[in-house]
Amino acid sequence: MTSAERPRLYSTEAIVLRQTPMGEADRLLTLYTPHYGKVRAMAKGARRVKSRLGGHLEPLTRVRVLLAQGTTFAVVSQAETLGNTLALRGDLWRMTCGFYMAELVDRFAQEEQENGALYRLLEESVAALAEAPDPDTLLRFFETRLLALMGFLPELHQCASCGMALAPVTNSFSPAVGGALCPACRAQQALARPMTLQALKVLRLFSGCALEAALALRVPEPLAVELEHLLRQYIRYVLERDVRSTEFLDMLRREMREDAFLAQQRA
């Protein structure tokens, strides 16, 4: 929907992607909406203790908001929580996974560009975050689907270079070519990295299956690491920049590994 069709005062569902303090006590929000894409909105006085808005507009909260379109930003006049972040609070790892998903949507999505499927992906992924057996699997599913919805799904069924069907062997993956490469074409692509058959199969599955099916999949550690690196490299290539939350995500994971190692030693 373009801005011309949008009324000056409108009500919409939204997920809060991020917020930055503004002025005396205001917050500038980045919202993702099903019909208007990314919307930048000002929540006046939201940082005050007695603000009626503040508590409803935390990152990752799903809200119903009444927005008044201004010249540069929309202004939030009412907000009501539909899905809260209570289950995530206190779990730093899952919370950070949520920040990462929000940052990805913020980087990929455009203002005023409707993408209802992307909204639903974000909505169901954030909702599943607290209960997901393995948040990493959820993140890989989220990344694969996000790429697909934004038109960047890598070629996974035939060689992205020569078009030959992929044999069930260890192929390669090239962010530059945008997909899998057969062993013969690998040599021409300096940045291509090997991709195991399992990784290829998981990516094929994630590009078409439902969230529940993805979460039911048990991904062993080496494969999980391979998928994470592969998708991260590809996303960095597409965005032409780093995703900031990954740094903290990596740091937390290192610390959790250390903790687990120390606990094992003590036992």
Added chain:
Amino acid sequence: MDHQHAAAPLARLIDELHRLPGVGPKTAQRLAYHLVRAPKEEVQSLAEALSAMKEQVFFCSQCHNLTDVEPCAICGDGQRDRSTVCVVEQALDILALERTRRYKGLYHVLHGAISPMNGVGPGDLTIAALEGRLRTGAVKELILATNPNLEGEATATYIQRQVRGLPVAVTRLARGLPSGADLEYADEVTLARAIEGRQVMS
């Protein structure tokens, strides 16, 4: 900004003022023209206040609060309880807590909160210095007074993880309803916390 019609020193002042938070181009111009008309002593006093602030104010080596003496007035106050440290995001939060006159312990200023999306990690805050303070063993209680939003929460959880092995009790400021508020406008997270933290009326 284009101030080609303003005299060069005035244009420079407008540019400098425009860099301040909350000051837009029009406000910057208005302030600059006000200063042109102001008496010389007033302007001189402002200039002196600015340079004195920059020369004399620094971070306290213990609590990282802004100070002009080392250690700062709070850390140097013998009357205060040295076994309690209250962790806040900003130096301004200390002023708010001091206004209550309820807290008699020391502080620790993080100078921010963990915000993965904005690229602010634990390394950008004074968490390592805090751990150093705790390792001396003098601190018995650590009060986490980061903001009750998701980033403040993430910061509190992270600090709690970091100090797990140390013999210090970690507490978090209570959350719930602000006095004078309307229940019907409270969000679910605040209300849920208020129910969890309810107290017996005595």
